[in-house]
Amino acid sequence: MIIAKPKPLKDVFEMTKGFDRLLLVGCDGCVSVTQAGGERQAEVLKALLEMERRVKGETAPKAKAVSILRQCDRQIATTALNPLIDEYDAIVCLGCGVGVQTLASLYPSKPTFPANDTMFLGMHDTKADKFYEMCRACGDCLLHETGGICPITRCAKSLLNGPCGGQSKGKCEVGGGKNDCAWVLIYNRLKERNRLDLFTKFRPPRDHRFSEHPRELGDEAEEEVTA
Amino acid sequence: MTGEAYGELMRQINSGKFVFTGELEPVKTTNLKEVIEGAKVLKSSVVAVNVTDNPTAFGYMNALVPSYVIQKEAGVEAVYQMTTRDRNRLALISDVLAASTLGIKNILVLTGDHTTVGDTPQAKPVFDLDSATFVYMLRKMMDEGVDLNNNKIEEPPKFNIGIAAAPNADPLEPEILKIERKVKLGVDFIQTQCVYGVDQAKSFLDAASYLNTPILIGVAPFKSVSMMEWMVKFVPGIKVPEEIQGRIRKAKETGGKEAVYEANIDIFAELMKGIRKTTGAAGIHAMAIGFEWIIPKIIERAGL
Numbered sequence: 431m432i433i434a435k436p437k438p439l440k441d442v443f444e445m446t447k448g449f450d451r452l453l454l455v456g457c458d459g460c461v462s463v464t465q466a467g468g469e470r471q472a473e474v475l476k477a478l479l480e481m482e483r484r485v486k487g488e489t490a491p492k493a494k495a496v497s498i499l500r501q502c503d504r505q506i507a508t509t510a511l512n513p514l515i516d517e518y519d520a521i522v523c524l525g526c527g528v529g530v531q532t533l534a535s536l537y538p539s540k541p542t543f544p545a546n547d548t549m550f551l552g553m554h555d556t557k558a559d560k561f562y563e564m565c566r567a568c569g570d571c572l573l574h575e576t577g578g579i580c581p582i583t584r585c586a587k588s589l590l591n592g593p594c595g596g597q598s599k600g601k602c603e604v605g606g607g608k609n610d611c612a613w614v615l616i617y618n619r620l621k622e623r624n625r626l627d628l629f630t631k632f633r634p635p636r637d638h639r640f641s642e643h644p645r646e647l648g649d650e651a652e653e654e655v656t657a
Numbered sequence: 658m659t660g661e662a663y664g665e666l667m668r669q670i671n672s673g674k675f676v677f678t679g680e681l682e683p684v685k686t687t688n689l690k691e692v693i694e695g696a697k698v699l700k701s702s703v704v705a706v707n708v709t710d711n712p713t714a715f716g717y718m719n720a721l722v723p724s725y726v727i728q729k730e731a732g733v734e735a736v737y738q739m740t741t742r743d744r745n746r747l748a749l750i751s752d753v754l755a756a757s758t759l760g761i762k763n764i765l766v767l768t769g770d771h772t773t774v775g776d777t778p779q780a781k782p783v784f785d786l787d788s789a790t791f792v793y794m795l796r797k798m799m800d801e802g803v804d805l806n807n808n809k810i811e812e813p814p815k816f817n818i819g820i821a822a823a824p825n826a827d828p829l830e831p832e833i834l835k836i837e838r839k840v841k842l843g844v845d846f847i848q849t850q851c852v853y854g855v856d857q858a859k860s861f862l863d864a865a866s867y868l869n870t871p872i873l874i875g876v877a878p879f880k881s882v883s884m885m886e887w888m889v890k891f892v893p894g895i896k897v898p899e900e901i902q903g904r905i906r907k908a909k910e911t912g913g914k915e916a917v918y919e920a921n922i923d924i925f926a927e928l929m930k931g932i933r934k935t936t937g938a939a940g941i942h943a944m945a946i947g948f949e950w951i952i953p954k955i956i957e958r959a960g961l
Contacts, residue, residue, distance in 0.1 A: 586771055586773075586782075587742075587768060587771060587782065587784045587787065588784055589768065589784070589787045590787055590789070590790060591787050591788070591789035591790065591835065591838055591839075592787070592831075592835065593826075593831050593832065593835060594768045594787075594788075595768075595821065595822075595823040595826065595832075595850060595893065595894065596770065596771065596774075596893055597826070597893065598827065598893035598894060599827050599828075600828065603770075603771070603774060603893050604771045604773050604774070605773075613831060613835075614828060614831055617828070617830070617831040617834070626834065629831070629834055630834050630837055630838055631838075632789060632793070632838050632841065632842060633789075633790075634790060634793060635746065635785070635786055635790040635793070635794070635805060638785070
């Protein structure tokens with residue numbers, strides 16, 4: 431899922447300064463799991479925005495907090511927000527960066543402010559309540575060769591042919607030694623499976639066109655349908 | 658094709674001579690005086706000198722210029738270090754072509770320390786290639802006379818290619834297999850990070866002997882007690898035996914800076930001698946940045 435965290439409140443206060451009619455839009459998708467973007471978070475942020483204005487001796491803005499199923503879906507967003515949008519001057523978006531841009535494109539006359547910082551594509555360990563980056567969406571998956579461990583994401587240098595000299599006892603020097611060296615993980619996994627041939631295999635330079643952005647998907651599917 | 662010598666370093670290795678290489682570090686300056694002086698000091702005892710490329714991700718002078726200048730002004734062959742951290746494959750090709758044009762004979766291929774450990778940690782790390790894919794590109798350029806996309810190179814470059822190794826890597830096996838990957842692509846020599854015991858050199862050389870590639874073992878004396886302590890604490894894979902640490906500390910307490918140098922000369926002469934006499938190393942890569950003068954003294958005391 432997409433992992434996001436709330437921006438510092440002072441940043442949100444600063445961006446919304448001068449706007450008196452604010453629609454706060456949460457998202458019940460990925461970001462609700464990190465508690466950055468669900469309905470409750472939208473309500474809390476609304477209360478904080480109002481409080482901040484009052485503390486400064488200003489009139490609290492007219493604000494409404496809602497949350498929609500998935501901000502990244504244009505149709506869902508349109509259905510949910512069209513009945514409300516005319517009454518507001520600006521949108522405070524508690525989705526990910528995709529959500530912000532979806533809403534900004536649907537309502538180009540309304541400034542749309544990001545309340546979150548979008549961080550990564552992650553795995554959730556519910557027991558430890560932690561999120562771990564697992565995929566950088568490189569567009570050219572090689573997990574079948576690396577024991578299900580992504581070196582593009584989990585090696586700080588994205589090495590195709592690691593490990594480098596910066597590992598010590600299986601820990602990466604980047605990040606202060608708390609992260610595992612992805613290439614030592616890959617080595618251990620492939621050794622367990624008796625597949626060190628995959629480890630020693632040379633991987634030629636990546637074709638970065640697979641991750642040339644902005645990317646899109648859909649034309650091919652349409653062509654298939656029409657053909 | 659590996660094995661062919663393009664410079665004096667590889668000629669001497671191929672002849673079976675036990676070789677020494679040194680190391681110089683162009684720093685954050687526009688003045689090359691110290692680098693040239695360092696090269697002149699090292700000249701008497703080493704066959705070639707590595708010129709570092711933004712070591713530990715500090716933004717220094719481009720290594721190609723001092724590599725060229727020490728060859729021209731000091732008459733010492735350079736080992737031009739190139740990391741993949743700061744340049745994509747286009748920029749690497751440009752610098753490789755330029756290096757060959759300037760008469761550089763050796764390239765040491767490195768991935769490079771991550772930007773976040775350096776003096777400009779906000780920088781975007783490149784790593785378009787890694788050290789293996791860079792070796793692969795160099796081989797294509799040299800052996801086939803083409804770039805990665807098979808575009809022809811007029812007058813292809815010629816180099817001897819070196820790679821680095823971490824002899825104290827823990828775990829060691831993935832390190833050895835990584836070296837194997839690169840050796841299979843075609844490298845001429847290996848220079849290692851520093852060791853502080855003949856046993857450390859030996860166990861690495863034993864593990865890597867099946868690769869049949871000349872290995873120069875890294876040796877790095879300590880400029881000061883604080884430098885020693887920093888290395889022990891922060892450099893991954895550095896193992897300094899208590900006995901050596903004790904001798905350096907004691908020297909500092911009893912005789913100050915001069916005694917530390919003297920202890921270094923003794924300690925590292927013993928180490929070099931041990932490596933020379935009891936292992937299959939092809940030579941020693943001696944690193945003493947900022948006090949290069951000590952290297953000839955150590956080699957002299959070792960009687961090598």
